[in-house]
Amino acid sequence: MENSTEVKIFPKPSKVAKALAKELLAMTQSSQQPQFHLALSGGSTPQLLFEVLAEKYADLLPWQRLHFWWGDERCVPPGSEESNFKAANDTLFTAVPIPEANIHRIRGEEDPETEAERYSREIVHELNLRGQWPVFDLIILGMGNDGHTASIFPSQPELLQSEKICAVATHPVSGQQRITLTGKVINQASRIFFLVTGEKKAGRISEIMNNDPAAQNLPANFVSPEHGKLIWFLDEPAASLIS
Numbered sequence: 001m002e003n004s005t006e007v008k009i010f011p012k013p014s015k016v017a018k019a020l021a022k023e024l025l026a027m028t029q030s031s032q033q034p035q036f037h038l039a040l041s042g043g044s045t046p047q048l049l050f051e052v053l054a055e056k057y058a059d060l061l062p063w064q065r066l067h068f069w070w071g072d073e074r075c076v077p078p079g080s081e082e083s084n085f086k087a088a089n090d091t092l093f094t095a096v097p098i099p100e101a102n103i104h105r106i107r108g109e110e111d112p113e114t115e116a117e118r119y120s121r122e123i124v125h126e127l128n129l130r131g132q133w134p135v136f137d138l139i140i141l142g143m144g145n146d147g148h149t150a151s152i153f154p155s156q157p158e159l160l161q162s163e164k165i166c167a168v169a170t171h172p173v174s175g176q177q178r179i180t181l182t183g184k185v186i187n188q189a190s191r192i193f194f195l196v197t198g199e200k201k202a203g204r205i206s207e208i209m210n211n212d213p214a215a216q217n218l219p220a221n222f223v224s225p226e227h228g229k230l231i232w233f234l235d236e237p238a239a240s241l242i243s
């Protein structure tokens with residue numbers, strides 16, 4: 001599979017979410033594998049995507065074959081308003097016929113280091129491997145205003161090169177502990193979709209897209225699938241500073 005990047009820009013977030021959902025359906029339809037493993041991002045941006053999938057794709061996606069993972073999770077209980085699992089579960093999983101066993105939650109309530117190791121083992125057990133690295137069919141990523149992605153923050157660039165599959169990260173402002181996929185696992189994925197909307201992200205997006213030297217400090221800039229395709233799904237405000 002060639003290594004390539006595509007940028008898709010839409011007028012508003014709802015159009016971005018619909019386009020990504022359509023691309024996801026096409027991927028699952030062309031995949032011959034018995035299982036399709038995708039990792040979700042957290043934060044607020046994916047909520048529109050979850051709503052589109054819940055409302056329009058309940059009867060279209062092959063839920064029995066879809067396995068949901070997370071690119072990162074906050075170290076909080078699953079019922080916390082901070083939980084990325086809760087955000088997806090309340091909006092999406094409660095509305096579609098997905099088997100419980102296909103939802104691979106990061107257990108934010110557990111000891112972070114112990115859970116990072118447990119989740120890594122679960123990923124290795126369930127996914128195909130390329131050498132030592134598990135291969136996700138699709139990883140959906142968001143990007144913070146500081147250019148972080150998953151929970152790889154500019155303050156912890158070593159997580160981009162870690163030999164671990166999952167690591168414990170620390171939010172640079174709140175100090176909240178997170179469990180995150182590391183950069184090498186992310187870049188082994190067959191497809192990576194960045195879902196980024198809003199003018200607050202325009203500065204970082206322009207630095208990345210315009211190859212600005214400042215992008216060297218942005219973890220999102222290091223997302224580049226080695227054997228796959230990267231598609232940026234942006235709305236016009238987020239893309240407004242791309243030259």
Ligand code: 6PG
Pocket residue numbers: 041042043044045046071072073074084141142143144145148149150151
């Ligand atoms: C998280 C996410 C994180 C998120 C960005 C963007 O756990 O917060 O995985 O990487 O994608 O912070 O967040 P918003 O979508 O809320 O802007």
